[in-house]
Each structure stands twice: as structure tokens, then as C-alpha cells.
Amino acid sequence: MTNRPPEETLRELIARELTGARQRTSLLTDSVDEADLVRQHSPLMSPLVWDLAHIANQEELWLLREVGGREPLHPEIDPLYDAFEHPRSERPTLPLLPPEQARAYGHEVRGRVLDLLERARFSDPGFAAAPRVGDTFAFGMVAQHEVQHDETMLITHQIRAGAPVLAAPSPPSAPADAAALPAEVLVPGGPFTMGTSTEPWALDNERPAHPVDVAPFFLDTTPVTCGAYAEFIAAGGYDDPRWWTAAGWQHRQQARLSAPLYWSNDGGQWTRRVFGRPEPVVPDEPVLHVCWYEADAYARWAGRRLPTEAEWEKAARFDPATGQTRRYPWGNADPQGQHANLGQAFLRPAPAGSYPAGAAPSGARQLIGDVWEWTSSDLLPYPGFKAWPYREYSEVFFGPEYKVLRGGSFAVSPLASRATFRNWDYPIRRQIFSGFRTARSVSSGGRPPQTPPILGGNLSPQTPPTQTPSS
Numbered sequence: 001m002t003n004r005p006p007e008e009t010l011r012e013l014i015a016r017e018l019t020g021a022r023q024r025t026s027l028l029t030d031s032v033d034e035a036d037l038v039r040q041h042s043p044l045m046s047p048l049v050w051d052l053a054h055i056a057n058q059e060e061l062w063l064l065r066e067v068g069g070r071e072p073l074h075p076e077i078d079p080l081y082d083a084f085e086h087p088r089s090e091r092p093t094l095p096l097l098p099p100e101q102a103r104a105y106g107h108e109v110r111g112r113v114l115d116l117l118e119r120a121r122f123s124d125p126g127f128a129a130a131p132r133v134g135d136t137f138a139f140g141m142v143a144q145h146e147v148q149h150d151e152t153m154l155i156t157h158q159i160r161a162g163a164p165v166l167a168a169p170s171p172p173s174a175p176a177d178a179a180a181l182p183a184e185v186l187v188p189g190g191p192f193t194m195g196t197s198t199e200p201w202a203l204d205n206e207r208p209a210h211p212v213d214v215a216p217f218f219l220d221t222t223p224v225t226c227g228a229y230a231e232f233i234a235a236g237g238y239d240d241p242r243w244w245t246a247a248g249w250q251h252r253q254q255a256r257l258s259a260p261l262y263w264s265n266d267g268g269q270w271t272r273r274v275f276g277r278p279e280p281v282v283p284d285e286p287v288l289h290v291c292w293y294e295a296d297a298y299a300r301w302a303g304r305r306l307p308t309e310a311e312w313e314k315a316a317r318f319d320p321a322t323g324q325t326r327r328y329p330w331g332n333a334d335p336q337g338q339h340a341n342l343g344q345a346f347l348r349p350a351p352a353g354s355y356p357a358g359a360a361p362s363g364a365r366q367l368i369g370d371v372w373e374w375t376s377s378d379l380l381p382y383p384g385f386k387a388w389p390y391r392e393y394s395e396v397f398f399g400p401e402y403k404v405l406r407g408g409s410f411a412v413s414p415l416a417s418r419a420t421f422r423n424w425d426y427p428i429r430r431q432i433f434s435g436f437r438t439a440r441s442v443s444s445g446g447r448p449p450q451t452p453p454i455l456g457g458n459l460s461p462q463t464p465p466t467q468t469p470s471s
């Protein structure tokens, strides 16, 4: 997407992305019965049938009405599917379209959108730097919106109680060199280019490209594993306020946090529920479903810290050999299967050390895909930020309330996966597919990881602590 393809190729690309997104949406909503579609599985989530019609409603608003200038199909339902008008908790009380009508609405909108796409003219040469409604950006935004809801709906599936309905193959086991990887990699200091002004489908908060100077630091080669995290639990990490911020400790007590979400202790072994199936916790898999407070506490216990957002992006994009900032850790090519665990191909993270072909120049692996990675940073605008296409997309979320997550999870479509992509959530949230990795500054000490990131960790909570906490 860096160099603009010819118009016909663009049309095909957009049609393919829209169709791919719809296939996933259909799978996630056809796999459960009507009662499951209209039920609210958690106050944190919408009923699946809301997502279904909301996807169609946004597609109608942005493509048929804004780009195509068409009259509204069903204006009376607009307020029901406005995410800002109704928080998720109250959506089940709304007179939502029943499943069959929601599907028919989506089908009707999509047919008209594909018609519109046939006639659309993508002839503005400045579209990459200054995207406008009416250009490909609106189509890219709508396709990304749908795949982002596919991730949201997958979260609902993980929360959902009842018999399993989703299945996927397991990712390959870790490559032969994974066990011998260094625990951390060095990212050299100096300026790099953060954000983007050229990715045509990048959202407003990723823009514009700007120089950022980052001091040298060490970053975990892979995300923190379940095994390493189990050591934190075994060492009493949840019971020691020294490792937690004041707000984190208060939340840990109020919410009675004692392990990642979905983990339970079964006769001394950790098990967890994955899309309705109980299974033993896998030691070499990146830990999933931890909140920012837990990630931050783990890092402090390990004598380390979470990386800043700028550090994360530098580790993911900067190539010291050329001084250039890449699109992705592996280079400028769009993500393929050998690079990263994306697109719900597997319904879980791959073992730590996987995807050598997706490694960054620093040697860090799995920066893209697998688990969203919490950073220490609040969600703030980049210098020169311009709200686009509406304030509610990002601007209203800027401030200290939200922490930034980077890199995307196994649930993220390659379409919405960029090394510049910024996700954000409250520091208490952990129903999302969130994990983390830790860092330390070269200048101010911090410890090298004590636990080999790949193999470390005995999953018995009775394991005596392997580290002596230092305050």
C-alpha cells in the first residue's frame, strides 16, 4: 500500500478486504444460535446482534451516504447503533433489529456498496498524504472497522459460557532456535521516525510521521510467557504492594485479582478456559488477559518496566543498518503467514520465539500479532495531529485515562495490523487479548530477565519464589 496500485487493482483489493471481513463476521455470528446472538454475555460487551447491525450501519453511513450521497435506508435505526449514544451495558435494552433483519440489513448495504465501488473514482493523487472522504480511505476505514468488530466479537465468544462453537488449528510449536534466544535485545539510542504520513489507510491517531529521540534500552526478545508469569504469582506478586502502583494495588484488592482472567488453580496446576474448552496453561505461550496494572506490577517485580510506546515502535520499525524506519519489523512487505500470528487463523498466541521470519532488526520476535502489548504510555496525540474523519474516532480519548497497547493480537486482521497502529484501553481491562513484554534502560540499571523467557516457569503455584524482591 505504500506505492499506489492502479485503480482496478485498488477496486479488487477493497472488494477482497470487504468480503474477507464479512466472511469472518458471518462465521462469528452464524456459529451461535439466536438466543446467544441477542444475549449480553458481559456488561463490557454488546450483544453480538448489535455488532452485526452496527457494522452495517457504519458502512451505510460512511460509504453509501457520505461517499455515495445516497438517502438513508432506515434512518430510524441510526441512534440504536451509535456507539456514543448508548454504552455497551445498555445496548441489550434497546429495540435492536432481530438477527434475521440485522443480517438482511448488512446484506442490503453490502450489495449497494459493491455497486458504488464499481463506479468510484480513486483519482486524487494526493490521497496518501491527505485522505478525503470519497477516496479509498473511506473504504479502508470501513473494512478496518468491520475487522475490528470481528476482534470485539471474538472477545465476546471467549467470555460466552456454554458449549464451544469455535475451533481452529494450533499454531506450530516453537522453532528450534527459540530456547537459545537471548532473553532481551538491545535497541540502540537515537532518533527514529514514529507514526506515518504515507500509509493510506492509517487512522488519524497514527499520523503524522515525526522524529522521536529514544535513549538506548533493552527489550524482552518475546512477550512474557505464562510460565514466567506463573513465577510472579508463585513468588507472591499479587500479595506484595511494593510491585503495584497505588491505583493498581487498590484495583487488585477491589477486584480480587490473583491470576490472569480465565485462569484457575486445579489441584496445584494452572488451567484456563479457551473459547469454552478447559485446558492446562501452556508455559511457553505468551500470557494473555492481563490488565495494565498486572503487567506493570510484574515488570516491577522483575526489576524492569513496561516499554514506552515510542520504545516499542522503535524496536518494531527502526533498522540501525540503514537508519530507516520500516513499515513492519521484517521490512516493508504486507504481513504474510510466515511473519506473524494474525487474522484468527489460530485462536491463541503462538509459543514464544515463533515467527523468526517476522523478527525485527534488533532480534525481537512477535512484536506484531499474538498478543496486544501494554506500554507504559498514555494515549496522547502526536505533534501535528488532526482529527479525522471525526473527533470521536480518537481525540475524545486522549489523556491519562487510557494506556496504549501495540502490535495486535492473533485476533487482529492483517488489514488492521500496522507497526504504527495504536490501541488503547483502561488499565483495569483484561477481557481484551492483552499481554506485554518488559524493558530496562541502558543508563539506569534494571535487571536482565532472571527467567529465561521461553522455558521459564513451573506452573505449580507452590513453587518457591526464585527471586528476592528488592524495593
Ligand SMILES: [Fe+2]
Pocket: 054, 058, 083, 145, 149
Ligand atoms: Fe464500531
